[in-house]
Amino acid sequence: MRETLQQKSIRAAEIVHRLKMEYPDSRCSLTFQSPFQLLVATMLSAQCTDERVNLVTPVLFSRFPDAHSMAGATVMEIAEIIRSTGFFNSKSKNISNMSRLVVAENDGEIPLTMEELVKLPGVGRKTANVLLGTGFGMPGIVVDTHVTRLAGLLALTKQKDAVKIERDLEKILNKEDWIIFTHLIIDHGRAICKARRPQCSDCVLEDLCPSASPAGNKLPQQSGI
Numbered sequence: 001m002r003e004t005l006q007q008k009s010i011r012a013a014e015i016v017h018r019l020k021m022e023y024p025d026s027r028c029s030l031t032f033q034s035p036f037q038l039l040v041a042t043m044l045s046a047q048c049t050d051e052r053v054n055l056v057t058p059v060l061f062s063r064f065p066d067a068h069s070m071a072g073a074t075v076m077e078i079a080e081i082i083r084s085t086g087f088f089n090s091k092s093k094n095i096s097n098m099s100r101l102v103v104a105e106n107d108g109e110i111p112l113t114m115e116e117l118v119k120l121p122g123v124g125r126k127t128a129n130v131l132l133g134t135g136f137g138m139p140g141i142v143v144d145t146h147v148t149r150l151a152g153l154l155a156l157t158k159q160k161d162a163v164k165i166e167r168d169l170e171k172i173l174n175k176e177d178w179i180i181f182t183h184l185i186i187d188h189g190r191a192i193c194k195a196r197r198p199q200c201s202d203c204v205l206e207d208l209c210p211s212a213s214p215a216g217n218k219l220p221q222q223s224g225i
Helices: 005-022 035-044 050-063 067-071 075-085 088-106 125-136 145-153 162-172 175-191
Strands: none
Touching: 005 162, 005 175, 035 050, 035 067, 035 088, 035 125, 050 075, 067 088, 075 088, 125 162, 125 175, 145 162, 145 175, 162 175
16 A cells, blocks of 8 residues: 555655654764854765764864865875875866865855755755754754665665755655664664675664564565555
8 A cells, every 4th residue: 555645654654753763963073163164074074984083174274274274285285184084186176276266255154045055066956954043053964875775774765866856855854864764874874784794683763664574684675655
């Protein structure tokens, strides 16, 4: 039987409730001291672990803590510090250009709208939602690889495109849970619902997940319920 939108919303609320109980300290794992630093750290986290980013940013931010100082750095200076995060050439250019643009057009202050943020070099919708939600408390759903994978397994969406997944989740999640939802899903994806070795038998969501297997391994992704 196909699940109605209302039924899916009720199930989604229970999923969030259980994950909040399971991960009471769930939050953004990047370290930062300002919205600008959060933006840079999020840009660095592309194709890189948060743990690696957190090893690099103390050095980077000790030298270039804000947009003005970062705009004054050369691309080579930035690249040498962030080299271990991968794709350092493109990341360093984007961080440099983003900083210069923020200084030139906004006196070093990070803009507060999605429309303005995605115009910045190296900033896509996912990065913008991280900044708006974690940096400024503005409701938004960050769709990363964990959210894409688990939202599909949990049959909260059938979509593969990040923006379409975001729109589907907005329809069924309470708005006050939009920010925390991503953090909870990331924590659960790292701890239990691992891509290569999911632990269904230890999962607090097993009875709510159409993809769960009694044997403890994920079945192929369902098309919906």
